[in-house]
Amino acid sequence: MIKKLSTGLLLMIACSANATDEYSKELYDIYCTACHAVAASGAPQAFTSEWDERLDKGMTTLVNHAINGIGNMPPMGTCAECSAEDLEDIIRYMAQEQ
Numbered sequence: 001m002i003k004k005l006s007t008g009l010l011l012m013i014a015c016s017a018n019a020t021d022e023y024s025k026e027l028y029d030i031y032c033t034a035c036h037a038v039a040a041s042g043a044p045q046a047f048t049s050e051w052d053e054r055l056d057k058g059m060t061t062l063v064n065h066a067i068n069g070i071g072n073m074p075p076m077g078t079c080a081e082c083s084a085e086d087l088e089d090i091i092r093y094m095a096q097e098q
């Protein structure tokens with residue numbers, strides 16, 4: 001936990017937070033919008049409170065489910081190039097209410 005936190009801090013210092021956000025946004029736009037911006041897909045919709053109960057499971061569980069797939073959610077959300085960190089960043093981005 002502490003190690004993870006300090007890695008996150010280092011990352012934030014190393015690259016501007018803005019660049020990371022842009023990259024997550026790009027990946028989200030390419031790979032995740034097909035379902036997470038289409039209510040009929042049954043996926044929790046991005047930027048809504050639908051993420052609240054999902055977040056209660058904990059980020060580690062969510063990232064694992066994103067990697068392995070869950071229900072109608074395909075493994076990696078179809079993003080073969082995404083790392084676990086990328087998926088975590090996208091999930092944080094999608095789970096923001098706007």
Ligand code: HEC
Nearest residue numbers: 031032035042043054062065066070071072073077079090
């Ligand atoms: C083909 C449609 C589809 C795509 C593409 C997709 N998802 Fe999903 N996703 C779903 C569905 C459907 C669910 C709900 C699954 C369930 O709970 O049964 C879901 C749920 C999730 C969850 C919640 C898992 C949980 O444990 O509650 C996460 C996290 C997630 N998606 C991340 C992503 C990310 C990140 C991407 C893009 C890289 C992505 N998804 C792309 C359909 C999709």
